[in-house]
Amino acid sequence: MTSEPRRVEPAAERLPGDPDLAAVRAAQADRAEFARLYRRYLDRVYTYAFYQLGDHHDAEDATERTFLAALAALPGFRDEGSTFRAWLFRIAHNTVANAHRTRARRRWQPFPDGFERPAPDADPAGLVARADEVREVLRALETLPEDRRQVVLLRFSDGLSSAEIGEVLGRSPGAVRVLLHRALRELATRLDR
């Protein structure tokens, strides 16, 4: 079992310049510099793992595996049209897929109430309203086919572009846009109040 990112066909359209390239080069020369990339992406990888696995403990485990695998594979990272961010999320995606397989769990777990860590000074009424909206969105997401759900989570929880999601999932950017369009059409119907 490996979390090494698999090679995908190069996307038809090149991703825009990689903003992390300087930090990646520094980390390839001196591994201590990886700390900068770690701090930059920890919460985003954690968020992705959490929304995928629905459990803080499992999300921590997947996040840890992702960063250890990324550190080990970093010397092999090449700037060939992909970005570090897409490369890292491909590792996270494979790690989460492995977690689903090895633990033989449901692909989508119901989220516990109050899964977020609210701010100490948060308004209770606002928290309840937000929790309701989150629950409704997560319930709607449960009904989506796996590939559409993946696209929605990567697009909205992690802010990846369609081209980057294509790199993560091994699809063309055009195919990702079509999946996003279909997912939003379905969700618009379900979330219509």
Next chain:
Amino acid sequence: MTTRSTPERLDEAVDSLLAGERPLIEPQLRPLLEAAATLSRALRPVPAGARFEAQLAERLAAGRVRRATEGIAAFTRRELTRPGRLLAAGAFSSVAVGATVTAYAVWRSSRRHPHRALGR
């Protein structure tokens, strides 16, 4: 002039939405963009715990040290499986050190007694 497809126009509008702008879009795509706005609000980042962050940072640093140690150990193991190479390297080093020391001694000696070096 190329006409962009509906998924492309929607994708561009989502880009603007995620960048905090208010995208202009045709009426039939508006409900989809409203769903996108709801998703963007609901699927907010979930920060990792501070203790977990510190522990993983430590493990990553330990991983760096372990890898360096493993590299030295692997080199040593590899070299020990070839005793001939070790002997040759040892002999070559001895000759190199001997030649360097002799050359230095000759040079020092010529500087202390320049007349001898000139053959007087």
